[in-house]
Amino acid sequence: MRVIFIAVLMLVLCTGCWDLKEINSLAIISLAGVDKDPESGDLLAYYQVINPTGLSTRQSAATKAAVYTFHFRDFSHGRFTEQTGTSMPRRFFTAHLQSYLISERYAREGILDLINFIELNPERRSSLIVFITDSPMHTVMNSFTPLDRVPGRFIRALSNQYKPNFSMSVYPIRFKDLAKDINLHTPTILPIIHYHGEKPSSNSDRVEEIDASEDGISFKVGAVLIHSRMVGRIDEQSKILFFIMNKKYRELTETVEIKGKHVDVTAKNLNVKRKWIKPASELSFQITGDLKILNNQQTSKMTVQNLHLIEEAFNRKLEERVLALDQMGKTKGWDMLGIQDNGGNEKTWRQTKVTIKVSSRMTTTGNTSTPYLEE
Incomplete structure (x- = not known):
């Protein structure tokens, strides 16, 4: 009986769900x-x-x-x-x-x-x-x-x-x-x-x-x-490139031209490493990634040499685009590559020389190595 009395007393003292919100x-x-x-x-x-x-x-x-x-x-x-x-x-x-x-x-x-x-x-x-x-x-x-x-x-x-x-x-x-x-x-x-x-x-x-x-x-x-x-x-492409260069994003879709034909590729697992070249007036970027072919308009058979051409074209285009992003930012006063926040001088960051080295490798080419041709 005493146990029941104590239990009832405790219930009386409880405040209940004081912060309950009815939906x-x-x-x-x-x-x-x-x-x-x-x-x-x-x-x-x-x-x-x-x-x-x-x-x-x-x-x-x-x-x-x-x-x-x-x-x-x-x-x-x-x-x-x-x-x-x-x-x-x-x-x-x-x-x-x-x-x-x-x-x-x-x-x-x-x-x-x-x-x-x-x-x-x-x-x-x-x-x-x-x-x-x-x-x-x-x-x-x-x-x-x-x-x-x-x-x-x-x-x-x-x-x-x-x-x-x-x-x-x-x-x-x-x-x-x-x-x-x-x-x-x-x-x-x-x-x-x-x-x-x-x-x-x-x-x-x-x-x-x-x-x-x-x-x-x-x-x-x-x-x-x-x-x-x-x-x-x-623009959208520059936005994605900004995130990639600041190590926040890992994928990029790009179109390259091989012998006058378009090839669409996606770069995955992009990794960016930066290194200052002494004295600290040159900043070097090393970019690696895996390529996948999305669309191939070439009429020639897919060979090892052809794959290397695609890799080289992608590397070259990405290097050019990163340098263009850096130059655009320096012109406008936007530190798009994060030079100042990663060891660069706040007063002379616009004079910092930026070098880019891209190394990609083709990992996925599709279901066929030979394109279908019109008769």
Whole structure:
């Protein structure tokens, strides 16, 4: 009897799940975006809240949208959580936030205040991936996406296509990466989201169309950020090459020309080693990788000599492209090869001579060594 009394007493003293959150009382944020008014300096925040009934297979015509977008205006990041209570009938909840979008004009002004807000707030997730958008934020945040009805998941899935080829399968575009590299001279490269269309596809009929590229979201070019400020943009190939040379990415697709014919190859397991040549005014890069033929338009039989020609052509082209990337960066003042952060002089890094040596080997040629020819 005494044991039962003690047990009941202990239950009375228990507080229960004091931090329990009812799912129906939460506004679950899937995608967030932030812009900045260049005239007033006010911040414009956008939040996409998941609509559970919109994700259900059994839904009425009035609940087709998988998410609803709310937007707010204020002068400080910390004020938006309180503002959400003015129009969201549920509690603001960011634990399932997929991605974060930043407008290009805000990025060019500098996003140090946003990085500090994310890093210092324990309720925010610094592992969130970040994108720059060169399209109007209102347009991007109010458009349906194909194959995945939740835009936040759609955008994150785009970045996941690249993750397996990054070191430790981590795409270095998170808030924690921005914070870690903020004092480095080597730029940070973020993907730029672009919306193809003149107006948002905010009607659910958009997903019934077969042309998924029309009025859709994609990213190809990269935004160059130095010390948390966007200073320019680079094309997709240069973006991938930047990650390779800074030992963050391991794969590259290239087209070489052999006797007037195109050969598409993929280089895998790319490894980059750098070495300073004394005195420290010349930096040498050694690049190795395994080649795989994707498409061969040659009409001649695949021989050992022919394979060597492909290897040599790839080596030569990659060397030229790395030197072009280095020269472009030095012209613009962007240390694309990380010279200053790897032993180079901050004042004379532009005068550093860069030499490239690429050694590749063909490992996969396809199912046939002789191409099919027209009779």
